[in-house]
Amino acid sequence: xxxxxxPEDQVNVAEGNPLTVKCTYSVSGNPYLFWYVQYPNRxxxxxxxxxxxxxxxxxxxxxxxxxxxxxxxxxxxxxxxLVSDSALYFxxxxxxxxxxxxxxxxxxxxxxxx
Amino acid sequence: DAGVTQSPTHLIKxxxxxxxxxxxxxxxxxxxxxxxQALGQGPQFIFQYYEEEERQRGNFPDRFSGHQFPNxxxxxxxxxxxLGDSALYLCASSGQGFGELFFGEGSRLTVL
Numbered sequence: 001x002x003x004x005x006x007p008e009d010q011v012n013v014a015e016g017n018p019l020t021v022k023c024t025y026s027v028s029g030n031p032y033l034f035w036y037v038q039y040p041n042r043x044x045x046x047x048x049x050x051x052x053x054x055x056x057x058x059x060x061x062x063x064x065x066x067x068x069x070x071x072x073x074x075x076x077x078x079x080x081x082l083v084s085d086s087a088l089y090f091x092x093x094x095x096x097x098x099x100x101x102x103x104x105x106x107x108x109x110x111x112x113x114x
Numbered sequence: 115d116a117g118v119t120q121s122p123t124h125l126i127k128x129x130x131x132x133x134x135x136x137x138x139x140x141x142x143x144x145x146x147x148x149x150x151q152a153l154g155q156g157p158q159f160i161f162q163y164y165e166e167e168e169r170q171r172g173n174f175p176d177r178f179s180g181h182q183f184p185n186x187x188x189x190x191x192x193x194x195x196x197l198g199d200s201a202l203y204l205c206a207s208s209g210q211g212f213g214e215l216f217f218g219e220g221s222r223l224t225v226l
Contacts, residue, residue, distance in 0.1 A: 034214060043118075043204055043217040044157070051212045090156055099170050100145060100208040100215060104156035 002027040002093045006105035013081045014113050021076040021108045023091030032094035033074040034102060035065055037087045044090065050074060061085070081112045116141065118218035120205050126224045127195050135190040135221045139207030145169075146188040147215065148180060149204040157204055163188050192223075200225045 003026045013019045025031055032051055036044040048059025055067045065076050074091060088107045095101040119138045127133050139146050145164045149157035159172035163182035182188045186207075192199055202222050206215040 032212060036217075041222070043219040044206075046214045046216070049212075049214055094212075095170070097170075099162060100213075101147060101159055101162055101170055101172075102157075102206075102215060103159070106156045 002095065002103050004091050004093050004103055004105035006089075006091055006108045008108050009106075010109045010111060012111050012113065015083050016080050019076075019078050019081045019085070019110065019112070021089050021091075021110060023074045023076065023105060024072050025074060025091070025093045026072065027093050027096055029096040031067075031069075031072075031074075032096075033065075033067065034092040034094070035059065035063070035074075035076050036090045036092065036104075038090065038107075039087050047076070047089075081110075083112050083114055086110055086112045118205055118207050118216050120203075120218035120221050122221055123219065124222045124224075126226060128226050129195055129197060131195050131225075132191065132193045133195060133223060135192075135203050135205075135223075136187065137190070137205030137207075137218060138187045139205075140216045143207035143209050143216070144186050145208045145210075146182055146186065147206045147208070148188070148190045149206065150174070151202040151204055151220070153201070160190070195225045197225050199223065 005024045034049045035047040050067045091105045092102040147162040148160040151157045161171040166182045177193045179191045202220040204220045205218045
């Protein structure tokens with residue numbers, strides 16, 4: 001069965017500094033990977049996905065993610081953090097069976113200080 | 115274009131009761147999935163509906179059941195509620211191919 005690990009419960013960064021939120025995955029076959037963001041008491045908003053192609057994926061709100069097959073990682077990055085980026089971030093891997101089912105990590109809280 | 119809509123947004127039930135949650139998918143989407151998100155946890159897959167059939171199911175007991183209607187909308191039913199069923203229930207819709215899931219705002223269920 002597929003799985004996702006987000007090793008950090010919380011990441012703290014100062015506004016204007018670069019940020020990285022880590023994710024590693026385990027799946028048989030080709031990995032289809034996603035990042036979602038959740039603001040308090042809200043649903044999940046899609047940020048970006050890796051299906052195939054370039055290992056650096058660009059997404060919404062200036063976020064990008066780097067796919068590394070040898071390290072089975074898909075870390076989320078942003079060159080310059082904003083206070084408004086403070087939220088809960090989830091990494092997810094798609095079911096390799098072909099269905100659109102996602103398996104999520106436990107989430108990483110990102111706190112950006114002014 | 116309306117996204118995924120869920121109702122109700124909040125509800126409170128007591129142990130042993132039954133609850134029905136509703137979801138309308140994003141326009142053009144034919145597949146609906148339900149997830150349970152307990153406090154401080156990532157979403158856990160409950161089941162997925164496609165062509166009015168349950169296509170895939172996660173590790174949830176039979177107390178959790180669902181339905182998909184011809185217009186692709188869906189319901190999640192939970193019987194014999196337990197305190198541990200308190201959670202945010204998220205509905206997600208998708209089309210065919212490798213597109214992302216679109217999530218609704220969720221239904222917050224509290225079981226007392």
